[in-house]
Amino acid sequence: MKTVNPLLLVGAVIGVVTALLIFAYASVKDKKESMGFERNMSDGEIVRRLVQYAKPYGGKFALVGVLGLYLPLVGVAIAYAVIYYMALYDIFKSLDPGNCVLFLVLSIVFSVTEPFFLFFNRNKDGGMPPRRPDPVCIPPEPDWCDNSQDTGNTDFL
Numbered sequence: 001m002k003t004v005n006p007l008l009l010v011g012a013v014i015g016v017v018t019a020l021l022i023f024a025y026a027s028v029k030d031k032k033e034s035m036g037f038e039r040n041m042s043d044g045e046i047v048r049r050l051v052q053y054a055k056p057y058g059g060k061f062a063l064v065g066v067l068g069l070y071l072p073l074v075g076v077a078i079a080y081a082v083i084y085y086m087a088l089y090d091i092f093k094s095l096d097p098g099n100c101v102l103f104l105v106l107s108i109v110f111s112v113t114e115p116f117f118l119f120f121n122r123n124k125d126g127g128m129p130p131r132r133p134d135p136v137c138i139p140p141e142p143d144w145c146d147n148s149q150d151t152g153n154t155d156f157l
Contacts, residue, residue: 088114094128095121 054061088107092100095118107114 090128092117092121094126095124097126 085104085108089100089104092103092107096103103113103117107117
């Protein structure tokens with residue numbers, strides 16, 4: 001089966017749904033009266049009535065609005081803090097590998113200590129450590145796993 005780019009597939013689905021919605025709107029646009037859609041109120045009157053009904057719940061609307069704006073910002077702040085402290089850990093590890101965790105924990109709990117740790121260890125720079133350690137050598141395959149007689153037949157797959 002031919003592989004399809006998932007982004008292209010999602011774009012095609014969105015395009016088809018959009019085309020169907022536009023077609024449905026165009027076919028019903030001028031037939032509102034025949035469908036029983038009769039409205040004698042202006043849009044402003046409808047909005048005024050809705051605001052009147054929503055007045056008792058104004059505090060809840062305000063709370064939902066504030067949370068709707070605030071919670072995504074909290075998520076971004078948490079992601080930023082995680083990335084920041086990962087970078088700070090790497091810096092502390094390059095300065096003093098034996099105490100890097102201690103420095104990081106104290107910098108998180110008592111943020112005033114961070115510049116002091118960086119200042120007092122500034123001459124100990126040992127270079128940035130690798131993100132991951134080098135892989136351990138993989139042992140050779142055992143003798144019973146001799147693949148030299150393979151014929152390339154993959155019918156069993």
